[in-house]
Amino acid sequence: METRPFKAKVGLELHQQLNVGRKLFCDCPIMEYAEAEYKILRYLRPTQSELGEVDPAVMFEFRKNKANIYIYNSKASCLVECDEEPPHPINMDAVKAAITVALALGSKVVEELHVMRKIVIDGSNTTGFQRTVLVALDGVLKADDIEVPVQTISVEEDAARLVEERDDAKVFSLDRLGVPLIEISLAPIEADPKTVERVALALGRLLRLTGFAARGIGTIRQDINISIEGFPPCEVKGVQKLDLIPKIIEYEMMRQYHLYNVARLLKEKGLDSISSIGEYVDVTCLFEGASSRIVRNALDNGKKVYGIKLKGFRGLFKMEPYPNVRLGLELADMARAYGLGGIIHSDELPAYGISSEDVERVKAYLSVEESDAFVLVLAGERDYDALSALRQRMLRFFEGPVPETRGPTGDGRTRYSRPRPGSARMYPETDIPLIRVTRELIEECRKFVPKPWSEVLRDYMQKYGLNEKLANQILDSVYLGLFEKVCSMTKLSPTLVAVVLTEHLVTVSREGLDISVLDEGMLFELFQLLDSGRVSKESVIDILKCMCKEGVSAGDCVKRLGLKPISEEDLAKMVHETVVSNRAIVESLKERSFGPLMGMLMEKVRGKADGGKVSRLLKEEIAKLLQNI
């Protein structure tokens, strides 16, 4: 990876759902419940600022002019989430959680808290703004040997959950709207991607130790600001998995470095944006008899084919110095964000049923010469904004990386999602009174400040007799609560329980199985079976796999897999017979015959008998036989 000439600067912004019983500005419980009792349809309208300015991100959403449909269910939401009732007083437990974290990070707690409205009109908030309150400033996060300055700690309401994006509307579920989040912004640091992951881990651990952090998928999200030296940052929003962080940073560094190189290359060629990037030309007439299915479909839907010439760009679109880093992809991702199917560029043609004759006709029509490129966009009359945004993006190919809001793809890549918002548009939430942070309140929170991770780890290792690796894993695990419950309610060894809940589940999920179907009740039943001896620890992985695949209980899996344990008597008999019938091996190998015989036995009894028991019986039988020789 040739990104060395640049240092990346990475800023993390962590959002963690707070487990404080009820939502931030109403009395609704915190739960997922997206079954529609009612559906509400709404439009959001940007409020003009006093200066009549237009925020690029706000206009991006407004121009799409999509309706927002909100799924309401009274189990999880009330009139407050519907924006039909003023907010209730703030949930002080959420404020206390933030103050506790602030104290743990050595931050300065704000003396009087002001709830603000931050304008967000992508539909994810029914009000058109997110309520947020700054609780503390400054502080330092210590992650092993590194210290990262903290910028701000705030408490805010989570957004509604996007469940479907249709052509004409976005569909959101209101259940998540209003769930209290803590937001911690760290100062950008120059560090390698792995170090950034460690920083994120340290911050996540601190939050979990306070006991205020909700656990489970989607309860923690990172926004990552990434920039290469001398250029503005791109923000990757909503990264949910820790191990994606280094991949995303690496991808962004490569992508931004490529954009830098493209700009440099264009400069070397003596090109500039104004003379290079042409205007759109309607080339629909050239495709009237075209056989390309993509083009045909578009034309049948009343769309047109627009061509634009890019002087001196030949070969630049397909250039792929790193995996999935291409100029063509930059434009295609953007086109999709604006609701177009994508773009077609000359570097990839002929393709998609567009013949070389078609290409020649377009080239002639647009006066495209040998060293030039062109881009075709299939767009309708209403796609004016998309076309204009794409051309703007082409003009900025001469600048290197440009600021954007991007989203993670799940495989470590990122994808354009919208323009970067201007400076945050905030104004006071006058429905909520100001909150005085008294000395008493701070002292109350001080009691919740957790011990450092290293101490908690040491205590845990001692209490449960775990090694350091397992103790770390189980403390980081979403199953920490289950682990403690199983250890207190069964006679199982804590190490076994920890191994099952961490390593075994990782093994199962690596095989592509969905472990999210396993709820705590199902897992607890498995441990009860283990505890009663009805299941051997050797069969746990097979049972877990079966549970994931079939979605049934551990007990059912034991039946399906025919894992009825062998009785003590039968097992002794089986061991005895194996030793007798392999007498020759025992006689020649003596004690060393244990290995091959154990292998033979385990093949027959795996999952039906405890390996330790088999080993003990086998040693006895071998010893008996050898004595008799």
Place this chain on the structure above:
Amino acid sequence: MEKLDGYSGALKRLLEENNVRAGDVVKVVTGEREYVGTIIPRYEYASQDFLTLKLLNGYNIGISLDKILSITLIEKHSPPSFKSTPPEFKSKNLPKAVIVSTGGTIASRVDYRTGGVRPALSAFDLLSVVPELAEIAKVDAEVLFSMYSENMTQSNWTILAKKLHDYVSKGYEGVVVTHGTDTMGYTAAALSFALKNTPVPIVLVGSQRSSDRPSSDASSNLISAMRTSIEAPFSGVYVLMHGWVSDERMEVHLGTKVRKMHTSRRDAFKSINIKPAAIYENGRIHVILDNLPKRKVPSSFEIFPNFDDRVALIKFYPNMDPEIFLYLLDRGYRGIVLEGFGLGHVSSRAISVLKKIIRDGVFVFMTSQCIFGRVRLTVYDTGRDLLEVGVIPLEDMLSETAFVKLSWCLGNFEEDRVLDIMKANIAYEFSSRTFLEEGERFGD
């Protein structure tokens, strides 16, 4: 002592000494750290020991006076300089319309630098915030009052009625009144009685979510109200608001039959004991009630703009002390609308007092605190006793409408006509038939 941008006492002195005030960008040094930000005006009732500062990241925080070591000016505030441009009307043939504003801010701008919200008041300003209006009509705008609707009085109704009479007489084809929602129902009733035979529909409109927020119902209500006023085939006085919590269906209610039935929902306004007059949906008006007065050329348009404020609306409650009525008599009240229990009852020990005040010349009318349904004083003894002493039942009329109507009757007509006029159906305030689907519980 006068406040400086909401600050008083030591903080006010500190700001004055340093020659800074709200809007200025300053550096504030405390024992702990330095803050750079904009001074924000202090709310009236907020504690006076804190300075509100908007930091560069957009957040407001309060810094206690005790901690402040120094405040230094960085940049003096210069007010934002937005100038609305004259609207472009799409067609020369657009009808003339007017938006008369009485208080509720139907459109506004936010100064995100200081968090201030400024209402859009002039026609230009309004059209730049709600440009859709320019496609419907050539819109004039007038700010008649700037008040919370809870402060409206009978004299405001008079001024408003005269103003609307002027506009309609001048040939305006669309007349929309923006109004705070708390008393919009009362004002709608007042205008329904004051303006007789209005040739075009006068539409009152408000918003349940303030216009500074992206989710506000203000502009969709305003646009729908304007279309209704210009295009509806009927005339009269109406209230237009959301029909449900979705931004899809607006309901057009008769001014005498409408009541605010929820403290906060967008669809708070409901027609009581009757269906809405019309539905506005997808840009179209669907008329629901038969027999609405037709839109017409002005010919017999008349105005009766006066209201007497010596009228009370009293809700009866268990064990209410009847002496209260004597107090009203002493204070010179000329009429009382009672909100009785159920079919129109009050406790029997109030009857002798009511008898006395009626004999002394006070008009007493009966409505029901049930809101839905019709009063009927002939069913139980107490009702018959009330009739006997001269209490007049008002059928299915809303108590608020009855209050307004009585005030209007006493303001415009001789006392000997009051009973007849109160019992006559002037502006759809009575409906002779109540149907099963009407009068349903407020809900969905």
